[in-house]
Amino acid sequence: MNHARVQEIPVQRSSVTVINQPVGWNDVNTQPRSKKLKVASYCRVSSEEELQLGSLENQIIHYTNYIRSNPDWYYAGVYSDKGKSGTDMSKRIGFNRMIRNAMNGEIDLIICKSISRFARNVVDTMDIVRQLTEKGIFVIFEKERLNTKDMTSSLLIKILATFAEEESRATSENIDWAFTKRFERGEVVAGQLFGYEVNKDKEWIIVEKEAEIVREAYDLFLNGYNMTEIARHFIRKGYKKRSGEIDWDNNNIRSILTNERYAGDVLSRKTCTLDFRTHKTVINRGHKPQYYIEDHHEGIVSKEDYEKVQEILRDNKSDFNRGDYEKTPFTSRVICTHCGKNFHRFGKNIKKTIWRCSSNVKSELLCEADPIEEEHIEKLLREGFEKRYNINRRTNDGLLIKQLTKELSTAEAVREREQNLLRVELEKCLIAENKAILQNLDTEVLKEKRQDVEKEIAIKAKLWEDFDKDYEFREASLNRLKELKGSDKAIKKILDISFMRAWVIHIKVESPFLFTIKWIDGKETVVGKFRGGHNDGRK
Known part of the structure; x- marks a missing residue:
């Protein structure tokens, strides 16, 4: 390893203000004994x-x-x-x-x-x-x-x-102090970095197969390719990331082109935490000292090429801009059945808003899913909602409002009952398995049963987590239902995405014409058409 020089980048200090067995602890009879x-x-x-x-x-x-x-x-x-x-x-x-x-x-x-x-x-x-x-x-x-x-x-x-x-x-302060001391000694805190491996002596060794990909990214960029074009080129070539996936995107290419470590230097503390209460990480724009270590290890690209790339990026900030992110009611809930990735929303500032599979956005080689117009999502969701509750011209709005209100009001209790029953089932399986072990009996069947319950809990856990995140949607829809009480033929007026969202866990997109809607009670409704004709509408 070359002799490295550590340079501290100072920061203006700010002050920190520090805030500086009773009897009956286990007396739980806080209500009359007759009532549990x-x-x-x-x-x-x-x-x-x-x-x-x-x-x-x-x-x-x-x-x-x-x-x-x-x-x-x-x-x-x-x-x-x-x-x-x-x-x-x-x-x-x-x-x-x-x-x-x-x-x-x-x-x-x-x-x-x-x-x-x-x-x-x-x-x-x-x-x-x-x-x-x-x-x-x-x-x-x-x-x-x-x-x-x-x-x-x-x-x-x-x-x-x-x-x-x-x-x-x-x-939080002790951890921060420990990192500072390590930075001051010229130590580098690093995870896995594409193109390098760190041996037991903490020496950075170039992984030549990955290094060739890094050099190609720099060559392409210096020859006029933008980050999107480089990512798609890598996908066509079948280049694998450390994860084994080939789904390269702008962020992957940007992290290669902007990382000084590929030129042999190291900038430590690029990000920092300002408030121990929130643990929110922010880009370190002078909040805390940074440490620049020159010639820490052998670079994959030359310092000259690295600096040329940084100069181009500074002159062309539009290629570096991520843009604004707007969360919508169905963010992370519209799922592609072809690749399992989420659909993302595009076209906020134009007349027609579309949703595209995130894999397809990177390259059609990753997923061939077609884009969907947002109006079509709302249309099919409404169709599914009307099928689920048999809403038509003869629908009694008063009875439907009562049904919808009851369903949302009891949804959490139903979800908790399902979770508790599975936990009890798992507990029974564990007890039976432990008992068999103590009695020196065969546990294979009991083990399989316990693993089946654990597998079911693991599958349900994601649905429960999504359900719990949707509390605000359920509350908002309950309030809108309360406002409708006594109104006649009013239910169709509020069947928009925000209202119906309260009943939806996710939407799986088979095609732009065919969706499977997963509801909060675990049931599913298929809506839309197959390319060859109509579908029967319900699972």
Whole structure:
């Protein structure tokens, strides 16, 4: 390795302000003994804890058994989040669903392992505990041995929540400090980089087969090809990325053309986190010191070619602009059946808006799916909705509104029942399998049954996750239904994409003429036509 020179790029410093066993913790009889308490639990594991096999599932099974084993308790569910930060409440879908259900009277008591699992933000912790307490709902924090029904716990909870938030801040600062020291010593923090391998001595070794692709990207760009053309050229050639896929796109090519590491240098801390509460990563535009290491390793391209490419990019910023991203009701929910990728929306500023398969956008060699006009998506969705509920000229709007309202109002309860039944089934399988092991019996059949249940849970998990994300759509449609009560022949006036979206999990596109709609109850409706004729309309 060449002797590298480390240059620190200074930054203007900013100041940081740091915020600095009661009796009855396990007294859970917060209501008269004659009435069973509706008890739920909340579990959360961080990204690191996900690496521990079954960490979350073990917690869920533990609390399920714990609640059910108490004859004075009624099991009200176990809510969970995986790989979510305790400081950012907005992304914790399971937690937010639990609080909503509690405020709706479905939960009397919440059990949580610790305050840090509940939240690491003092303001959020105290605000949520206050709202729950006002409704007569209490929280037990097992580790701290606290029950929020005890008024003397309030101050302790605030203090402990402050410590939890401070712990999160300190952890973030310690990690940042450790990285800074490594950068100052000239160490490089790097993951997998196409074109290189890092050996046990931390030396960067060129992978010649991949390096040829990198050099070709630079040659093509310097000869007038744009990033889209280079990506499509690579797809035609069948060049594989590290993932083994050939679906090259602008971002892949851009990351090659703008990475100084291909010229042998290293810029450390290109991005940084400004707020430990949100963990949001931003481009480091002078927020924190950066470190530029010259001649750290052997480059794949010359520094001259690298600088020529950067100069062209600076002169032609339009090729570097990603454009605005607009989220729509069906973002990530229109799926191509040919390749499994999502359809994306194009043409926001022109008269006709179309949706295209993201693989097809990269190259027709990846997927031959045809584009779809947005008007056609709405037309077929409406057709599917009308078939599902037999909406026609003779439809009684009053009865239909009641049906739709009831369906949306009970949707979460139905989803939770399905999840709980599968969890109970998995628990039974585990008990039976463990019992057979202890008795030295053959477990092959029991193992297969347990794996089948685990497979079904894994398949359903994605649908449950999508369902939980759609709460706002369901609430918005419920409000629109309430406004229609008493109106005559009004239901068709609100059958637009935003309204119908509340009932849809996803739409699978067979062709621009044929869709399969997956509804919130798991049923499917096929709408449109085959190229050769009509389809019968329902699965």
